[in-house]
Amino acid sequence: APACLEREELSFIMIKPDGVQRGLISDIIARFERKGYKLVGIKVLVPTQALAAKHYAEHDGKPFFPKLVNFLSSGPVVAMVWEGKSVVKYGRTMIGATNPLASPPGTIRGDYGIDTGRNIIHGSDSVESAQREIALWFKAEELADYTPSTAAWVY
Numbered sequence: 008a009p010a011c012l013e014r015e016e017l018s019f020i021m022i023k024p025d026g027v028q029r030g031l032i033s034d035i036i037a038r039f040e041r042k043g044y045k046l047v048g049i050k051v052l053v054p055t056q057a058l059a060a061k062h063y064a065e066h067d068g069k070p071f072f073p074k075l076v077n078f079l080s081s082g083p084v085v086a087m088v089w090e091g092k093s094v095v096k097y098g099r100t101m102i103g104a105t106n107p108l109a110s111p112p113g114t115i116r117g118d119y120g121i122d123t124g125r126n127i128i129h130g131s132d133s134v135e136s137a138q139r140e141i142a143l144w145f146k147a148e149e150l151a152d153y154t155p156s157t158a159a160w161v162y
């Protein structure tokens with residue numbers, strides 16, 4: 008990327024295998040796009056168990072970890088990087104609570120899920136987590152530069 012490229016905040020957002028199989032890709036992308044966030048990276052892949060374990064390394068050793076890793080690597084996911092003001096925190100607001108039954112209507116998990124182990128989507132929980140996750144899933148050259156900027160339509 009050119010040295011002049013100044014980014015807003017970035018978050019790593021991933022549609023999990025259940026969200027993909029249930030046909031929620033376009034709905035989820037539409038929600039972030041309409042909010043004013045900018046899609047700067049996207050790929051479809053079946054994560055290896057090793058990649059899934061690295062992604063969820065903070066949960067290594069917890070009782071649900073093996074199931075979580077198996078599930079994430081059980082089919083295609085849509086891995087994305089979204090850019091915009093407070094996208095990490097507000098992205099989590101759009102996603103909702105970990106347990107879809109504790110997640111209000113209007114949130115992605117509240118609208119589409121019932122089970123904690125099938126909660127549709129992942130979002131980075133801090134700017135530091137986002138940086139780690141983006142580096143794990145994407146190469147720097149896979150993130151797009153939108154110059155000339157369209158940001159004046161949002162900010």
Ligand code: RTP
Binds near residue numbers: 075104
């Ligand atoms: P995510 O990382 O996927 O965005 O979800 P999160 O921050 O809302 O929740 P986190 O605590 O990071 O947990 C990661 C995923 O593990 C599954 N989980 N199962 N008690 C359980 O059985 C349990 N707790 C968490 C969920 O699928 C959760 O999204």
Ligand code: MG
Binds near residue numbers: 130132
């Ligand atoms: Mg988490």
